[in-house]
Amino acid sequence: MRKVIGVLEGDYIGPEIMKEALKILHVVEKRHHHQFEIVPLEASGKAFDRYGHHLPPATLAKAETCDALLKGPFGGPPEQMNDPKWSSVEREAILPLREHFRLYTNLRGIRSFESLFHLSPVKEHIIRDIDVLIVRELTSGMYYGEKKETVSGGERQFSDVEAYTESEIRKIAVKAFEYAKKRKKKVTLVAKSNVLKSSVLWREVVNEVAGFYPDVENDYMHVDNAAMQLILNPRQFDVLLTSNMFGDILSDEASVLPGSIGLIPSASLGDSSFGLFEPIHGSAPNIAGKNIANPISAILCVALMFTYSFGLAAEAAHIEKAVTTTLHAGYRTADLFRSGDDPQKLLGTSQMGDAIARALAEQQQ
Numbered sequence: 001m002r003k004v005i006g007v008l009e010g011d012y013i014g015p016e017i018m019k020e021a022l023k024i025l026h027v028v029e030k031r032h033h034h035q036f037e038i039v040p041l042e043a044s045g046k047a048f049d050r051y052g053h054h055l056p057p058a059t060l061a062k063a064e065t066c067d068a069l070l071k072g073p074f075g076g077p078p079e080q081m082n083d084p085k086w087s088s089v090e091r092e093a094i095l096p097l098r099e100h101f102r103l104y105t106n107l108r109g110i111r112s113f114e115s116l117f118h119l120s121p122v123k124e125h126i127i128r129d130i131d132v133l134i135v136r137e138l139t140s141g142m143y144y145g146e147k148k149e150t151v152s153g154g155e156r157q158f159s160d161v162e163a164y165t166e167s168e169i170r171k172i173a174v175k176a177f178e179y180a181k182k183r184k185k186k187v188t189l190v191a192k193s194n195v196l197k198s199s200v201l202w203r204e205v206v207n208e209v210a211g212f213y214p215d216v217e218n219d220y221m222h223v224d225n226a227a228m229q230l231i232l233n234p235r236q237f238d239v240l241l242t243s244n245m246f247g248d249i250l251s252d253e254a255s256v257l258p259g260s261i262g263l264i265p266s267a268s269l270g271d272s273s274f275g276l277f278e279p280i281h282g283s284a285p286n287i288a289g290k291n292i293a294n295p296i297s298a299i300l301c302v303a304l305m306f307t308y309s310f311g312l313a314a315e316a317a318h319i320e321k322a323v324t325t326t327l328h329a330g331y332r333t334a335d336l337f338r339s340g341d342d343p344q345k346l347l348g349t350s351q352m353g354d355a356i357a358r359a360l361a362e363q364q365q
């Protein structure tokens, strides 16, 4: 198979983890005789330094020629919110990129790894065998809603509007029910319909859509309760359907169940096979440049790209198995390392990439 893959390496730990994702991509390419053409795409911090623009038009034009995009996290240290290089990268690069390609479905799967049960802050009997798929609406809601800055009585008021249309909700609800149909057949809509009008619309439209899926259980939970239930009893969930912001928040929360946010990839999809694949976490400036970031989130993005954009299920399964085998053998990056673990098996970012590449190469054909 021949595919063109646009790579946006991202900021801070972005280049470090993306290098490992490409390492794994090339192992698969060689082993299965595929041809993956890599197109580097300039965006975010480095593009701002060079062009004064976080997402130059030339980057979007090149991205349009690709079959899929692999993206590292964009953004700077949260405390540098007044530096023009970092103050608007999310609004000028991440959100427009998702919107440009109409990637309204964001999939964030949370599964636990048996060899990491002990490092979750949540007890093993609670996290054993969790398999939650967060289906997050990605191109509307408060992140894209009207923003206003007004002054009244000498006091500033800033606002962000949470607005959804019926068709936006219907499209993502259909996706959630379709995924649930192939899984444990349960969709839990998470919203706040006891307070928010937009959530009332979510409930009404999701109930309509559910009528077309009699075999799928249609459940509802207020978001505050869902945040608690995710920790108390995550196994009750199959597909969690959420608005843009609630899915963003709940997925970071859910990442503590398997043990680290550095393990979780995501797929952003529209109505075609084109997709954007990026870790759920940010650019982690606090650990950048030290070769200690966990590259597994980025490596598993390659597996998601194979599954959702290229239809290469076997290749995806090989990558997932190589990650599991490597963790099972005791290898750890710093975020997964606890006292009592074998210090000989504490690996840097690139060494973890090497270990997974080795496990992949050693798998029986």
Ligand SMILES: NC(=O)C1=CN([C@@H]2O[C@H](COP(=O)(O)OP(=O)(O)OC[C@H]3O[C@@H](n4cnc5c(N)ncnc54)[C@H](O)[C@@H]3O)[C@@H](O)[C@H]2O)C=CC1
Binding pocket: 013, 017, 072, 073, 074, 075, 076, 077, 078, 090, 094, 261, 262, 263, 278, 279, 280, 281, 282, 283, 284, 285, 286, 287, 292, 293, 294, 295, 297, 335
């Ligand atoms: N899709 C994207 O490009 C996203 C970008 N961001 C941006 O990233 C920047 C930093 O955001 P933060 O709020 O600090 O969140 P963050 O996700 O970058 O970091 C949160 C914590 O998780 C740790 N962490 C994250 N990824 C890790 C990995 N692979 N291995 C080990 N530890 C890891 C960090 O060290 C930190 O302690 C901000 O500018 C934010 O806007 C945040 C989320 C998504």
Ligand SMILES: CC(C)CC(=O)C(=O)O
Binding pocket: 090, 091, 094, 095, 248, 280, 281
């Ligand atoms: C940085 C934001 C635009 C979104 C975010 O945190 C995410 O998609 O995980």
Ligand SMILES: [Mg+2]
Binding pocket: 248, 249, 252, 280
């Ligand atoms: Mg987030």
